[in-house]
Every structure is written in structure tokens, then in C-alpha cells.
Amino acid sequence: MEHVIEMKDLKKSFGDKNVLNGISLSIPKGTIFGLLGPNGSGKTTTLRILSCLIEPTSGEVTILGHQISKHKEEIRKKIGCVTESPGVYDKLSVLDNLEFFAACYQIPKAKRASRIEFLLRQFDLWERRNDPAGRLSKGMKQKLSIICAILHDPEVLFLDEVTANLDPVSIRKLKDLIREWAASGKTIIMSSHILTEIDELCHEFAIIKGEVIRLTTPQKFREEWSTYNVILDVGADLQKSEQIIKEAKEVEAYKRVENQFHLRIADPETANPQLVKKLVAADVTVKYITPLSVSLEDSYLSLLDQEKEAI
Ligand SMILES: Nc1ncnc2c1ncn2[C@@H]1O[C@H](COP(=O)(O)OP(=O)(O)O)[C@@H](O)[C@H]1O
Ligand SMILES: [Mg+2]
Known part of the structure; x- marks a missing residue:
């Protein structure tokens, strides 16, 4: 099986605080992979390492055959990431933000306008294209940062709590899009606290707490705990x-x-x-x-309870 993302014994410390204690995961092409875990369990840290935003303390990541320690530039061209805080420029208009990102991604000028219009319409932001990004609602800003992340049609996407601040209609649309992306061969790693989201979308997921404590599928996990x-x-x-x-x-x-x-x-x-x-x-x-199906939430809370008892 072709693994688009390979993490080998990934460790990260901030000062003397060990946040990741050795994460190893292999993710095949076309997978929607979930990262689940309590607050502070290292989901964002993992996604930031994968997105080449911070360096791991040790361990190696290979994305689309490129080692992250050696080929960040190659990797950056092929990935997109939506992080917790939208990285858009408040003073620039929505269009100018996208023009800026399009230039960074070296999207050919001839293609830029049509790609930007297509995405703004898809995310219902076309009417707001001339507004400064700072004047958008939180949810709209989130949509803008999603568009920035997918502007260059990346093969791999990292989504950190991506539905936060979105309204139900936008969430539904985004879920459909995530499924479409995966069906077309893109590989997606997403973190979420919302267990129904993991359940509905993810082919496989890992529960992490500095390390992988479970690697499973939503169906298997529910069955195991019922x-x-x-x-x-x-x-x-x-x-x-x-x-x-x-x-x-x-x-x-x-x-x-x-x-x-x-x-x-x-x-x-x-x-x-x-x-x-x-x-x-x-x-x-x-x-x-x-x-008889047990919700993923019930299963997850039972597992965390059991983990607590074990400590
Ligand atoms: N830049 C940083 N400096 C110091 N500690 C950090 C930094 N980034 C994250 N941490 C710590 O690492 C732990 C994991 O954080 P994070 O990856 O954001 O968790 P999650 O996304 O699962 O809630 C937390 O205890 C957090 O305080
Ligand atoms: Mg986080």
C-alpha cells in the first residue's frame, strides 16, 4: 500500500516539557485520517510538524516520498494546512489575501482569477470579496483560511479543528468537500473534538496522548466498546x-x-x-x-475513563 505520510518515532519537547513521546503512524493515499485526544494531547503540535511550521525534536516524517528534515520546500508546495488561528491579513481585502497566497504558491497568473472565483463561490464568500478580511465574521474568516490552504490544489491537507466557528450549513458543505477530496485521491489528516465528525468522515483515526494510545476505525472502535x-x-x-x-x-x-x-x-x-x-x-x-450501535462519543469516554484508572 502506498503511504503518503509516514511518521517515525516523532518526539517534541518544549523546554523540559515532553509533548510528543514517539508518534509513529503511516497513512495511505486517499485516506481521511482523524487525530483525537484531550486538550493538550499534542494534536496541534503534530499537525504543525507535518505542515513544516515547527521542527520535531527527533524522529522523521516522510510526506509524498520527501523527508521533512531535508525537503521542506518540496513538501510545502504539495500540502495545505488550516491551523487553529486563521493566518489571513486583516487589512487586505479577501481578494488581495488570495492573490497574495496565489503568488506565494506560484499559481500561474492566467489561472489565478478563475481559481479564486471558483473557490470564493464554492464557500459563499464571492459577495464579500472586496471587504477587508478583518471585517469578516469568525466563520467567514475560517472559510477564507480554508480557501488559502487549498488554493494550490494540494495533494495532502492538514485540518486542525477546521469546523470551529462554522455554521451547520457550512459544516455540511465542508464535510462533503472533504469526502470529495479524499475520493479524488487527496490525503487528509484532521483533528477534531467533535466525535460525530470523526465518525462520519474518517476512515481511520488515532487517539493520542503524547503517544498513540489507539489506532482504529470508527466502526471497529464502536464495536470494541459495545x-x-x-x-x-x-x-x-x-x-x-x-x-x-x-x-x-x-x-x-x-x-x-x-x-x-x-x-x-x-x-x-x-x-x-x-x-x-x-x-x-x-x-x-x-x-x-x-x-445496535454505541456512539463513538460513549466509546471514547469509556476508553479515557479506563486509561485514567490504569494510571
Ligand atoms: N510553543 C509552545 N511552547 C510551549 N508549550 C507548548 C507550545 N506549543 C504547545 N505547547 C504545549 O504542548 C502541549 C500540547 O499542545 P497542543 O499540541 O496544542 O495540544 P492539542 O492540540 O492536542 O490540544 C500543551 O501542553 C501545550 O501547552
Ligand atoms: Mg489543538
Whole structure:
């Protein structure tokens, strides 16, 4: 598999404070990768190193085949980053900000105007193009810094809490765009506190606390932390069903919740049909059998609780 980003034993200290204690991650092309962790866990620091804004204390990063310690200029041309504080110039107009960034990225003059107009329209900022950036609302400024980051159509994007300050409609649009970028082969690393965002967007994510404490996918993580994963509704046939469920080898654990059963089934895809067969053979009416999903937020908070106990 082609890894667009490779971090090897990345460490960072500020003075005598160790912030990153050895982060190693490999991220394949076209992935939306999430960075999750409590405040101060090193997400922004990691993204700033990847964006060539600060140096790691030790360790190496390779982005698109270039080592960050040797080829920052090459890397900078191919990446875009949206950091926590929008790096736009308040006194310059929206258009002038973009012209400035376009010149920095050496976007050919013939292409600049159309690219800028396309993006300003896509982010609903075209009407505000002549306003000084300082007069924009926080959310609009955030959109402007997103446009600045993607102006040169980078192959790799680093997004630090990118939906902060955006309204729900803009968030929805941005999520769709992030998915489109990934589908077209761009690789994205995003940090977020908003677990539904990680859940909806990310193919894979790491929970970090100075080091990687979990590397997983939203689905795997939810499954790992849910005691029950299947809901079974058998209408009125509760007692007969309970006897079958108790004896069925497919069911690892169960509990009755009002008129339903919550079941723990190791491999639902193969085991559910077998269980349904047994119930139907005993003349039970199976109304429905459906996955029981635990939210990513519940799973994440349980993991952090467990980590606390372990310390
Ligand atoms: N320039 C800096 N100087 C000193 N400490 C810093 C600096 N940047 C970040 N830190 C510290 O590093 C830790 C991790 O910060 P950060 O990467 O911003 O965390 P996160 O983005 O996960 O909330 C925090 O304790 C923060 O205070
Ligand atoms: Mg941060």
C-alpha cells in the first residue's frame, strides 16, 4: 500500500516539557485520517510538524516520498494546512489575501482569477470579496483560511479543528468537500473534538496522548466498546425466545430491555441468520433484528475513563 505520510518515532519537547513521546503512524493515499485526544494531547503540535511550521525534536516524517528534515520546500508546495488561528491579513481585502497566497504558491497568473472565483463561490464568500478580511465574521474568516490552504490544489491537507466557528450549513458543505477530496485521491489528516465528525468522515483515526494510545476505525472502535451489538425484537414471544437465546451458541451475552433483547454476537453476519433460523423453527415471530450501535462519543469516554484508572 502506498503511504503518503509516514511518521517515525516523532518526539517534541518544549523546554523540559515532553509533548510528543514517539508518534509513529503511516497513512495511505486517499485516506481521511482523524487525530483525537484531550486538550493538550499534542494534536496541534503534530499537525504543525507535518505542515513544516515547527521542527520535531527527533524522529522523521516522510510526506509524498520527501523527508521533512531535508525537503521542506518540496513538501510545502504539495500540502495545505488550516491551523487553529486563521493566518489571513486583516487589512487586505479577501481578494488581495488570495492573490497574495496565489503568488506565494506560484499559481500561474492566467489561472489565478478563475481559481479564486471558483473557490470564493464554492464557500459563499464571492459577495464579500472586496471587504477587508478583518471585517469578516469568525466563520467567514475560517472559510477564507480554508480557501488559502487549498488554493494550490494540494495533494495532502492538514485540518486542525477546521469546523470551529462554522455554521451547520457550512459544516455540511465542508464535510462533503472533504469526502470529495479524499475520493479524488487527496490525503487528509484532521483533528477534531467533535466525535460525530470523526465518525462520519474518517476512515481511520488515532487517539493520542503524547503517544498513540489507539489506532482504529470508527466502526471497529464502536464495536470494541459495545457490550451488546444486536437488537432482536420478537414481539410477544418473549419467554420462548429467551430460552432459545440462552441456549444458542451464537449468543455470547444478552439482556432483556422491555420487549426486546440486546445481544452480544461475535460475528453477526454469519451468526444472525443461524439464530433467526432457530427462532423461526420454534415458531417465534422475528419482527426485526438490527445492529445496535454505541456512539463513538460513549466509546471514547469509556476508553479515557479506563486509561485514567490504569494510571
Ligand atoms: N510553543 C509552545 N511552547 C510551549 N508549550 C507548548 C507550545 N506549543 C504547545 N505547547 C504545549 O504542548 C502541549 C500540547 O499542545 P497542543 O499540541 O496544542 O495540544 P492539542 O492540540 O492536542 O490540544 C500543551 O501542553 C501545550 O501547552
Ligand atoms: Mg489543538
